[in-house]
Amino acid sequence: MKVGVVFGVSEIADPKAFEKKxxxxxxxxxxxxxxMGGLFVSKKADFRELKEEVDFNEADVLLLYPLTGGTENSLKEFAVYRKPVIIYGDPFNNSIAAGIELREFFRERLLPATLVNTFEELRAAILGYEDMGELFEKFLKMRLGLIGRTSPWLINERFELPYVHISLKKFYEYYEAVTDAEGWKAVEGVVARARAIKEPNREELTKAGKVYVALKRIIGDYHLDGFTIGCFDLIGKINTTPCLALAMFNAEGIPAACEGELNALxxxxxARRFFNKPAFMANIADYGDNYVLIAHCTAPLISGYVLRTHFESGTGVGVAVELPKGKASLLKIRGRxxxxxxxxxxxxxxxxxRCRTQVKLRIEEARDFIDGTIGxxxxxxxxxxxxxADLLSExxxxxxLY
Structure with a gap:
């Protein structure tokens, strides 16, 4: 195990007083x-200098030791490395106080973080992270993209993880570079396999295909593992929606969310990395004592489907997918x-x-679930x-868990 070590000393303290310790x-x-490392930081400028000296990307775990209080702002910068973090605190100079503050900062960014105050605990924490290295590697190295903006009605959206932001202006450049022939070719097979096509004509289907091709090129050029797009903004500009494109990507194994929501993404x-399953992102449309009804205009094309328009706008190409019956899970994430x-x-x-794909779910104590969910x-x-639930806890x- 490579352990990247950094000591924090406040700007008003004398680092020499802590060199022996x-x-x-x-x-x-x-x-x-x-x-690796083993150097002191007191301010953000020290962090920038240390980045040039030591490549902490090579570390398996980061060990941060706030030797004094007042070190939180310099040590929190190490979140950028997306590594599991161990914070060592001792009983003096407000070390543990700083450690608790730092631990919560890292946890809010979904970085595994633990506080220890003995060497025995430290050793166990390092070895524990080694055992879970593959799990954390899968989770911490996701490269997520936001195309456009998060929809303004998502008033509870909180997201502290790093992501790549791509403007809609850039998306439109990609879209305009796609020919009609390329757009139609992209969706030709999807159209042929549809059980029915209710509203969209060939022109609308072609535009939906152009959106798919543009997004696929963005995924490749920006090296994205998954993305979300501020979809409603497309309606006024190019008079279409990405519903069909997102349905295709999710079926192909590329997580793709709508409305610019990063938590859903x-x-x-x-779901994809740990269970190799697509996810259906949906609104809560109705509920009763023992059921919840969910609906949206895009869903993974994993079973029979009908091609429709987008429900709210009557434009673009939405999908009504007949998702299979069976046991499943309903998940909502917001922050940590x-x-x-x-x-x-x-x-x-x-x-x-309602939105085009509508699924009725049986759930015990559905009203309690609705009362307790977080968005x-x-x-x-x-x-x-x-x-x-166990995986998310890890x-x-x-x-x-309901």
């Missing part, structure tokens, strides 16, 4: 582990909190007053709810 700590640690990434419910997909509905958009995933989420 730091040296003895490093010598003891080096008896068992490979050490994160949940989709988890997650709500998981075990559900049974009971069937589909076809109201003309609207939920993900339907064909995975065991207890397994999903990844650092605070999970409520």
């Amino acid at each position: 730091a040296s003895e700590f490093l010598m003891k640690l080096a008896e068992e582990f490979e050490i 994160l949940g989709m990434m988890i 909190k997650a709500v998981v419910a075990g559900v049974e997909v009971a069937g589909i509905e076809k109201s003309e007053h 609207n958009h939920h993900l339907l995933i064909y995975a065991d709810s207890e397994e999903l 990844l650092g989420f605070e999970v409520m």
Whole structure:
């Protein structure tokens, strides 16, 4: 295990007063582990200099030791490396106080972070992270993209993880570079396999295909593992929606969310990376004592489907997918909190007053679930709810399981 070590000393303290303590700590640690760094930081400028000297991307875990209080702002900068973090605190100079503050900062960014105050605990924490290295590597190295903006009605959206932002102006440049022939070719097979095409004509289907091709080129050029797009803004500009494109990507194994919601995208990434399942991102449309109805105009094309327009705007190409019956999970993520419910997909509905894909879910104590959930958009995933909840807990989420 390569352990990247950094000591924090406040700007009003004398680093020389702590050199002996730091040296003895490093010598003891080096008896068992490979050490990187081992230098002092007091301010953000020190962090920038240290980045040039040591490549902490090579470390398996970061060990931050706030030797004094007042070191939080310099040490929190190490979140950029997206590594598991161990914070060592001792009983003097407000070390532990700083450590608790730092631990919560890292956890809010979904970085595994633990505080220890003995060398025995430190050793156990390092070895524990080694055992979970593959799990954390899968989770921490996701490259997420936001195309455009998060929809303004998502008033509870919180997201502290890094992501690549791509403007809609850039998207339109990609879109305009796609020919009609390329657009039609992209969706020709999807059109042929549809059970029916209710409203869209060939021109609308071609535009939907051009959106798909443009997004596929963006994924490649920006090296994205998944993306979300501020979809409603496309309607006024190019008079179409990305619903069909997102449905195709999710079926192909590329997580793709709508309305610019990054939390939903994160949940989709988890479903794909750890369960190899697509997720259906949906609104809560109705509920009763023992059921919840969810609906949206895009869903993974994993079973029979009808091509429709987008519900609210009557434009573009939406999909009404007949998602299969069976056991599944309903997931909502917001920040470091997650709500998981075990559900049974009971069937589909076809109201003309809801988004196109409509799924009825059986769930015990549905009203309690609605009262306790943490926002609207939920993900339907064909995975065991207890397994999903356990995984999320291991990844650092605070999970409520229904």
